[in-house]
Amino acid sequence: MNTATILITRRYALQTLAAAGIGAALTPYLAAQTAIPAKPTLHVYPDYGWLRGFSIIPSWAARIEDAWWFYDGARMRKEVALAKQVHANCIRLWIEYTAWIRDPEKVTADFMDAVAAIAENGMKVMPCLFNRWHDAQFDYGGTYVENLKPGWKQPLEYVKAIVTPLAKDDRILIWDLCNEPAAHDLNSDPNKREFAWLSEIAATVRGCGVQQPITIGTMNGIVGRTGNVETFAPLVDVLCAHPYAHDRDGLEQLITGYHALRQTQAKPMLVNECIPGSLNDATRGEVTRYYSELLSAAGFGWMGWALREGKAISTRHDRYDGNGINKEGFHPFFTKEGKLRGNLEFLTEKPKLRAPWEKE
Numbered sequence: 001m002n003t004a005t006i007l008i009t010r011r012y013a014l015q016t017l018a019a020a021g022i023g024a025a026l027t028p029y030l031a032a033q034t035a036i037p038a039k040p041t042l043h044v045y046p047d048y049g050w051l052r053g054f055s056i057i058p059s060w061a062a063r064i065e066d067a068w069w070f071y072d073g074a075r076m077r078k079e080v081a082l083a084k085q086v087h088a089n090c091i092r093l094w095i096e097y098t099a100w101i102r103d104p105e106k107v108t109a110d111f112m113d114a115v116a117a118i119a120e121n122g123m124k125v126m127p128c129l130f131n132r133w134h135d136a137q138f139d140y141g142g143t144y145v146e147n148l149k150p151g152w153k154q155p156l157e158y159v160k161a162i163v164t165p166l167a168k169d170d171r172i173l174i175w176d177l178c179n180e181p182a183a184h185d186l187n188s189d190p191n192k193r194e195f196a197w198l199s200e201i202a203a204t205v206r207g208c209g210v211q212q213p214i215t216i217g218t219m220n221g222i223v224g225r226t227g228n229v230e231t232f233a234p235l236v237d238v239l240c241a242h243p244y245a246h247d248r249d250g251l252e253q254l255i256t257g258y259h260a261l262r263q264t265q266a267k268p269m270l271v272n273e274c275i276p277g278s279l280n281d282a283t284r285g286e287v288t289r290y291y292s293e294l295l296s297a298a299g300f301g302w303m304g305w306a307l308r309e310g311k312a313i314s315t316r317h318d319r320y321d322g323n324g325i326n327k328e329g330f331h332p333f334f335t336k337e338g339k340l341r342g343n344l345e346f347l348t349e350k351p352k353l354r355a356p357w358e359k360e
Helices: 010-019 023-031 064-069 073-086 104-120 153-166 189-207 248-265 281-297
Strands: 052-056 090-094 124-128 175-179 214-217 239-241 269-271 302-304
Touching: 052 073, 064 104, 073 104, 090 104, 104 124, 104 153, 124 153, 153 189, 175 189, 189 214, 214 239, 239 248, 248 269, 248 281, 281 302
Parallel strands: 052 090, 052 302, 090 124, 124 175, 175 214, 239 269
Antiparallel strands: none
């Protein structure tokens, strides 16, 4: 067991929260956790250079909720299979409390079917339980700052319903608690509440007896700085970053910062969302090439956003976000027809690094 995988204990959690001035809000909940959670035993790795995959929002969904309210198992299998053309070994599968509450039993069952669909294609699953990234014009759905408060019990029941059946399942690589929480420091009330809320989510996931590690899909912040990766480091087993530097030099600066943070925190690190989008295929191909090469060599691996062109923001030409080259954040790797975009053919070559469970 690498020392980088040491889990947060109740005492450490309380000390961390107390230092942030928010310990009182979670003390009753954490004090009720009488047993210190076991260290993860499944998929514990010192580095992730071999990680290669994609975040997925199915092409029929304009928001996260649509993915589950209109779930189609056959279409999910067809879309997930695209990733195998480029040797992906993991899919980051997004779900949300706001989707689950419509029909908890059906959404839970459909989520389990999506996990099976990914596994059938030889890939592991990285469930992402909550989303905190919101676009001002074409929102993607998820959880909002107004909702963030410890003791908000219904989301905890959602977490238990999704996590418990998979707590010892080899198909799950790692649990991503939340995509891009906003807090970069704990000086404001919203940031304190967000940290307290995710602390409670982390405690709940561990209370389900998970044997896989836990991460949080944190952003990288400003080039040369670690941003909120460091803020949420006490809650995770594996650090995570979302580099979106727009040139090679910028990415190299971020990687240097990640190496330093990994050493300071004594925890492994991975990248589960990256690569700036572009409306231009040649530009997208160039950026994808140096991102995949540099992140793999650094031991962080890479997971591109997003797999296929669809209805959600950043997966369609007329609704791209600003997080791309020339602020043209069109991110899919495959077209709506299921074809690999031009200038990405190099991804079909067999990668040098293989996932630990893959046979040569």
